[in-house]
Amino acid sequence: MPICHIFMRAGKTSTYRQTIFDALYKAMRDALDVPDDDQFMTxxxxxxENFRFGHAFGITRSEDLVYIRITMFDTRTAQQKKALFKRIAKLLGENxxxxxxxxxxxLLESSKENWSVGHGLAQFV
Structure with missing residues (x-):
C-alpha cells in the first residue's frame, strides 16, 4: 500500500505526468509486488522560483528533476528497495x-499499525 508523492517543476504536459504515474506504478508492481489497482499517487x-536543487554527490541535475517520495510499510528488504530504484530509473528513462x-x-517506512485506509479502521493491525 505505498503512497507516492511526486514533486516537479511546473510546465509538463498531462501526458508526461500520467506517464510518470504509470511508470511508478509498474516499478512498484515489479519490485515490491504491489497488488493490482493499488495506486495512491499525487x-x-x-x-x-519554488523548486531548488543542487548537484550534490557529483550528480549534475537538470530542470527535469523529479523528487519521488514513497511512503510504505517497513516490511521491504534492501534487495527490494534496490530493485525498485533501478526499475524506476529504467522505466522513467524509457518514457x-x-x-x-x-x-x-x-523511501519513508512506516509500521503497519500506523495506517488506516478508510472507514476509521486499522486494517493492518
Missing part, C-alpha cells in the same frame, strides 16, 4: 525520457 508542480541523474527517490 503530483505537485512548483514554479521555478517519458527522464535522465537517471534527474530521478531522486526517497
Amino acid at each position: 503530483i505537485t508542480e512548483h514554479e521555478p 517519458p525520457g527522464i535522465a537517471a541523474e534527474d530521478i531522486f527517490v526517497n
Whole structure:
C-alpha cells in the first residue's frame, strides 16, 4: 500500500505526468509486488522560483528533476528497495525520457499499525 508523492517543476504536459504515474506504478508492481489497482499517487508542480536543487554527490541535475517520495510499510528488504530504484530509473528513462541523474527517490517506512485506509479502521493491525 505505498503512497507516492511526486514533486516537479511546473510546465509538463498531462501526458508526461500520467506517464510518470504509470511508470511508478509498474516499478512498484515489479519490485515490491504491489497488488493490482493499488495506486495512491499525487503530483505537485512548483514554479521555478519554488523548486531548488543542487548537484550534490557529483550528480549534475537538470530542470527535469523529479523528487519521488514513497511512503510504505517497513516490511521491504534492501534487495527490494534496490530493485525498485533501478526499475524506476529504467522505466522513467524509457518514457517519458527522464535522465537517471534527474530521478531522486526517497523511501519513508512506516509500521503497519500506523495506517488506516478508510472507514476509521486499522486494517493492518
